[in-house]
Amino acid sequence: MTRKLSRRKFVSNVVSAAGAGWWISSQSERALGQSPNEKVSVASIGVGGKGSSDTDGAARYGQIVAICDIDDQRLKQKARQYPDAKMFHDYRELLSEMGDKVDAVTVSTADHTHAAASVRAMRLGKHVYCQKPLTHSASEARLMRETARKHKVVTQMGNQGTAHDGFRAGVELIRSGAIGDVREVHVWTNRPYSDWAKGKMYWKQAPQITSRPTETPPVPDHMKWDLWLGPAPERPYHPAYHPHDWRGWLDFGTGALGDMACHTANLPFMALQLGLPTRVHAVSSKVNSETYQAWATITYEFPARGDQPPVKLVWYEGSENGKRNLPKQKIPGNQVPTDSGCLLVGNKGRLYSPGDSGDQQQLEVAGQVKTPERTIERLGNEVGPDENQKREWIRGIQGGSTPLSNFDYASVLTEGMLLGNVAVRTGKSIDYDGAIGKVTNLPSAAGLIERTPRNGWAL
Secondary structure (H helix, E strand, O other): OOOOOOOOOOOOOOOOEOOEEOOOOOOOOOOOOOOOOOOOEEEEEOOOOHHHHHHHHHHOOOEEEEEEOOEHHHHHHHHHHOOOOEEEOOHHHHHHHHHHHOOEEEEOOOHHHHHHHHHHHHHOOOEEEEEOOOOOOHHHHHHHHHHHHHHOOOEEEEOHHHHOHHHHHHHHHHHOOOOOOEEEEEEEOOOOEEEOOOOEEOOOOOOOOOOOOOOOOOOOOOEOHHHHHOOOOOOOOOOOOOOOHHHHEOOOOOHHHHHHHHHHOHHHHHHOOOOOOOEEEEEEOOOOOOEOOOEEEEEEEEOOEOOEOOEEEEEEEEEEOOEEOOOOOOOHHHOOOOOOEEEEEEOOEEEEEEOOOOOOOEEEEOOOOOOOOOOOOOOOOOOOHHHHHHHHHHHHHOOOOOOOOOHHHHHHHHHHHHHHHHHHHHOOOEEEEOOOOEEOOOHHHHHHHOOOOOOOOOO
């Protein structure tokens, strides 16, 4: 039996049935205080799609002084909302011209340009909010971490669930030892498919797309194709890449893993303080030189951390022959697995979190569970977690607490999970030395850890 808890106050409720306990987190009543009067000047890089809402969220707590996009249509549409903001197509020109007028930037571009824009901004002392996944490669994630530390800027990655009070309560619950020592974690996603039965995919039209389009249509007049390519290798324009399906192409996106792991693996990763794995192994559908696989199962081995035991985390994505790739472990309560979620297995019980955000948890244990001590600040529920992330970031810039998904944390999450794509590409187990950021048993993996940017776009 499971009872929903009040969404106005954090409570713990345990119902014993057949020796099992259930607990579902809710939100906290307390919200952050009022913002200081001084406005933070923000430049938005990428203002279409997710970039549009990122710009609007930052605008509620800061002042938008510049907007940048390679698409004139999107840029001019956003300019109607922010007529006083200066428009740019090239973020390099924006940062050069507006450097003394900008305190912070949002980066909401395709994956392959996240690091190029963010690192340049941080080197100028600008605070950065960057969409997930933080980077396109593991080495870029390390560079983001090092740059943020060196320049002492306030940072936040756009995995919105981190700002949900329920997520923060879940982290505290796991850390309190409610399910004991955790040695096994399972995480699954509904990507890259949106309709499993019909084989409809989010990014690629069909799994058999394994090569580049042969047609070379003209670049639309409203689009700056060379600027969109940025650090990626040059290739002719095609609508198969932009504005939507870039996630499925190796040069631009990071596949299902990059798209969703920063969301769905976030709860166990933060709660268990996993750090970087030492070994990663993958099995997958056939790989090719242009697009991501249709399915993969990736196993990460994390070493012991202090008094916490080693952890095996298994990631499941995609579908094979119309059948979803899901863990074989039973979900607590014998539920049917949601399209995405995670399951933590401890020596005292199990915790299931349905969905991507980790904001709800169902706990299966023997006996009662005490409400854990509150150790993480709550942001309240006056606005949603997406906007709360911007508010937390802006207030961090104004002297508030450090944002929870700052680059110190988010870069490790990104670096660690993206190693799964390296294991898929090599087809072999990889041993990783997190201290130096190198695969130690497979020299051929070096080019997958660190990619060479196009001339003019070096980091």
